[in-house]
Amino acid sequence: MNHQDEYRVIAEFSMHPLGEGTSLSRYVRSALDELRKAKSVRLSVNPMGTVIEAKSLQEIFAAVQAAHERVFKEGASRVAFTLAVDDRRDKRRRMEGKVSAVS
Amino acid sequence: MNHQDEYRVIAEFSMHPLGEGTSLSRYVRSALDELRKAKSVRLSVNPMGTVIEAKSLQEIFAAVQAAHERVFKEGASRVAFTLAVDDRRDKRRRMEGKVSAVS
């Protein structure tokens, strides 16, 4: 079975530090920096969040946990985030396929 | 004031018809077809939703309402959707700027 053939969990992570001003790109860059350290996930940044693709939910949770902790290390004292997960086990697919299927 | 100079509301719409099988791209295409009829909004599709940019929250709500109704017209009898909104009034920006600021 090649990589193409494995099931993937696709998710989107959106994060807001609260009380750190209205310009949050510094924190988002730090969170992205941590997400990129997770070798097992694929990422795609959009204007409202970061899409994460992995072979398991555990890998997504581990990457999100690291990104979340990093935002506190950068100085935030309250962080709100949303993680939307789409886990489909009747069809092998990758994140690009979800877009091409509706285009 | 040119277009570049106006405030924009940026949002993301993610929709799931429930009880219509696991392959939902037909419904997403119909919803996108309605969103595209809203001349006042800009769209960007990603694997987990559609980013919508408009000059006002009303325009976003109107476009989402049309897309939502369309999914029922296509045959769905229960639809769950999430709309995440980011409304910033201290800085003029467009959806592309949110991505380039963190890249």
Add this chain to the structure above:
Amino acid sequence: MNHQDEYRVIAEFSMHPLGEGTSLSRYVRSALDELRKAKSVRLSVNPMGTVIEAKSLQEIFAAVQAAHERVFKEGASRVAFTLAVDDRRDKRRRMEGKVSAVS
């Protein structure tokens, strides 16, 4: 047909002003004050958001729009919110029924 018998849209609104400190209850109280002015909606506050029940999506959007604008009037300059909507047209139900069905 009595009130019990009408279809209802059930939603949840969760809102964060950004850059206004970490204690946001003042803003949430103002938003709730606006939501309560919408006579056509029923509300139920929980630790992560406010559940809104109405006869139509338009009523929910109108109430949310008023609440959102109020937060800017209270001084916020950037507001992020999430609205999750569950619209079911094959069964008459009210918000309490969704909880009792799973208890």
Add this chain to the structure above:
Amino acid sequence: MNHQDEYRVIAEFSMHPLGEGTSLSRYVRSALDELRKAKSVRLSVNPMGTVIEAKSLQEIFAAVQAAHERVFKEGASRVAFTLAVDDRRDKRRRMEGKVSAVS
């Protein structure tokens, strides 16, 4: 330090099996059954989701993972869920306090 005095992460979990009909309470009951097995978390069910309070994000992720897997064991082949997290480290609080602060 007593229990009252520890920091808590507060989250909300909302789940939809896709393609399993429009009546999903059986799946929600199963997911809740798993969440309740996590002795370290406190739960509060509302019409749009389940609020989860724990001492760490790891505990929340573990409980959500178990609930998510259970829905597949019950027969679902595609599941979408949203997890909203509020992690505040400048104030000790519990889920009830978030509601009383805005009432």
